[in-house]
Amino acid sequence: MESFRIFVVEDDPLYGEMLKHHLSLNPDNEVHLFKTGQECLKNLFRAPSLVSLDYSLPDMSGLEVMKQIKKESPDTPVVIVSGQEDISTAVALLREGAYDYFVKDEDVKDRLWNIIKKIRENLLLKSEISLLKDEIGRKYEFRNVIKGTSPAIRQIFSLIEKATKTNITVSVTGETGTGKELVAKAIHYNSARAKKPFVAVNVSAIPRDLIESEMFGHEKGSFTGAITRKTGKFEQAHGGSIFLDEIGEMDLHMQSKLLRVIQERELSRVGGNDTIKIDVRLIVATNRNLAEEVQKGNFREDLYYRLLGLPIELPPLRYRGNDIIILAKYFVDEFCIENRMPRLSITEAGQSKLMQYSFPGNVRELKAVMELAAVLTDSDHIDEQHISFNSTNASTNFLLEENTLEGYTTKIIRFYLEKYDHNVVLVAKKLDIGKSTIYRMMKENKL
Amino acid sequence: MSSDQGNTSYNLSKLIDYVGDNPDTIREMIGIFIQSARELCTQMIEACANGDVGLVSKTAHKLKPSLDIFGIESLAQPIRQIEAAKDNSIECQTLYPEIMRLHQQMAVVMQQLNRDYPWAENPDLSTMA
Numbered sequence: 001m002e003s004f005r006i007f008v009v010e011d012d013p014l015y016g017e018m019l020k021h022h023l024s025l026n027p028d029n030e031v032h033l034f035k036t037g038q039e040c041l042k043n044l045f046r047a048p049s050l051v052s053l054d055y056s057l058p059d060m061s062g063l064e065v066m067k068q069i070k071k072e073s074p075d076t077p078v079v080i081v082s083g084q085e086d087i088s089t090a091v092a093l094l095r096e097g098a099y100d101y102f103v104k105d106e107d108v109k110d111r112l113w114n115i116i117k118k119i120r121e122n123l124l125l126k127s128e129i130s131l132l133k134d135e136i137g138r139k140y141e142f143r144n145v146i147k148g149t150s151p152a153i154r155q156i157f158s159l160i161e162k163a164t165k166t167n168i169t170v171s172v173t174g175e176t177g178t179g180k181e182l183v184a185k186a187i188h189y190n191s192a193r194a195k196k197p198f199v200a201v202n203v204s205a206i207p208r209d210l211i212e213s214e215m216f217g218h219e220k221g222s223f224t225g226a227i228t229r230k231t232g233k234f235e236q237a238h239g240g241s242i243f244l245d246e247i248g249e250m251d252l253h254m255q256s257k258l259l260r261v262i263q264e265r266e267l268s269r270v271g272g273n274d275t276i277k278i279d280v281r282l283i284v285a286t287n288r289n290l291a292e293e294v295q296k297g298n299f300r301e302d303l304y305y306r307l308l309g310l311p312i313e314l315p316p317l318r319y320r321g322n323d324i325i326i327l328a329k330y331f332v333d334e335f336c337i338e339n340r341m342p343r344l345s346i347t348e349a350g351q352s353k354l355m356q357y358s359f360p361g362n363v364r365e366l367k368a369v370m371e372l373a374a375v376l377t378d379s380d381h382i383d384e385q386h387i388s389f390n391s392t393n394a395s396t397n398f399l400l401e402e403n404t405l406e407g408y409t410t411k412i413i414r415f416y417l418e419k420y421d422h423n424v425v426l427v428a429k430k431l432d433i434g435k436s437t438i439y440r441m442m443k444e445n446k447l
Numbered sequence: 448m449s450s451d452q453g454n455t456s457y458n459l460s461k462l463i464d465y466v467g468d469n470p471d472t473i474r475e476m477i478g479i480f481i482q483s484a485r486e487l488c489t490q491m492i493e494a495c496a497n498g499d500v501g502l503v504s505k506t507a508h509k510l511k512p513s514l515d516i517f518g519i520e521s522l523a524q525p526i527r528q529i530e531a532a533k534d535n536s537i538e539c540q541t542l543y544p545e546i547m548r549l550h551q552q553m554a555v556v557m558q559q560l561n562r563d564y565p566w567a568e569n570p571d572l573s574t575m576a
Binding site for chain 2: 011012013014015017018019021022025056083084104105106109
């Protein structure tokens with residue numbers, strides 16, 4: 001840990017030198033003595049960890065010096081040391097942000113010693129938190145968490161990268177299990193807001209009556225059961241990002257409140273009169289088609305456009321071709337490491353079985369399937385008999401979409417194109433259709 | 448710690464508690480004390496002579512912690528009375544004898560310190576001895 005820099009601002013030469021000597025007894029302390037307020041202020045660029053400030057200085061009052069310190073370096077703790085005990089002065093100084101106030105007596109050194117100990121502990125904690133945040137950032141480096149090399153996923157990487165460079169609202173869509181929250185975290189932890197909070201809210205999981213209080217907080221006594229003041233998710237996310245999952249489930253009343261908060265960048269807690277400024281990056285996700293919900297009158301159009309921002313549509317796993325195998329191997333490796341098992345490989349037959357399945361539960365389902373397979377095998381490899389699919393019938397799910405015939409055709413061709421690395425000749429052969437049909441659909445931007 | 452070379456009106460135990468018992472440091476602190484206390488005493492007498500009770504109280508306020516640290520118990524009360532003079536609306540005329548007594552006692556303490564810690568006021572001379 002770097003040295004703890006202490007400024008002693010004291011015009012009494014004896015007291016100043018004594019404090020300097022005393023505090024320097026700890027070699028980790030770097031003590032600077034200043035006889036005037038101006039001298040101290042001129043040296044603030046040295047970033048002191050603590051300022052011990054005499055209340056009555058020849059050029060400025062301790063209060064003036066402290067105010068200036070707080071203005072230039074708000075986090076620096078300032079301890080006021082006064083020759084006289086004066087409760088009203090002490091209260092005023094503490095209100096202005098003094099860390100402590102005490103009278104010049106024999107206890108000063110012990111009290112300063114204790115304060116230094118506390119501040120050092122706090123600094124240590126802060127540095128540990130910062131290290132942990134860095135670690136989380138590395139953990140969510142998006143190429144580490146979102147696996148795959150398919151064109152569809154490379155396009156997602158490119159969009160995530162763009163999202164990290166600005167504060168634009170991001171709307172993530174995709175089927176269940178495609179990794180919407182993972183994308184939200186990847187954006188947050190790779191952005192300039194990485195060291196600030198990431199707060200995730202599943203809108204559909206919060207009862208309708210509580211959602212406003214959960215999102216914006218409430219004041220004590222604002223409703224039955226509000227026994228204390230509570231800060232909401234938006235306040236908690238101040239400076240960072242808020243991820244609103246299942247935004248499509250939000251009712252119209254709440255939508256209008258959210259719209260106001262997004263527009264004004266301020267909120268009021270339930271039952272409160274004060275407005276609180278907020279600075280949050282918004283990331284929303286849904287598996288619904290919000291444009292359709294707008295048409296049906298279930299979603300406010302103005303909010304829809306506010307939230308659209310940078311749209312990121314996550315491809316279903318079945319459209320990601322060989323990513324299925326990359327992810328399957330990754331999940332098996334992770335599972336083996338976590339459970340201290342020897343590494344397992346996946347046989348050709350096993351891989352083929354995986355590639356033929358539609359994975360309606362997407363990546364989440366693949367993970368569960370591979371973990372089960374790793375448990376079921378008794379050898380050093382996973383074969384087709386270890387892979388079992390328990391989700392509802394894929395083809396039934398596919399048909400439940402209520403698509404048009406052309407829509408189904410497009411989906412089928414797109415699925416095969418992803419699966420066979422956009423090899424049009426091979427796909428045409430597999431589906432027994434003409435290459436020109438595929439080229440025509442590509443030209444019409446249907447694929 | 449008080450000197451065993453004769454009677455002393457001071458007690459350095461609080462000072463040692465602060466800065467440790469390194470003789471050089473003690474000597475350095477005594478030098479600083481003598482110099483600043485002498486200046487403050489002179490300032491106090493001048494302020495009193497000029498009828499500026501506010502400055503008298505302020506100067507006493509500055510001197511008080513040093514007297515406490517040097518354990519000069521005989522001056523603990525007088526310095527506080529002088530410090531409170533402005534608040535108690537005591538006039539300089541009334542205060543003057545009290546200040547002079549304090550000054551005389553301070554002179555005695557300084558003599559004792561100079562006796563017990565030679566060269567404290569001018570440590571450079573110690574190398575010539």
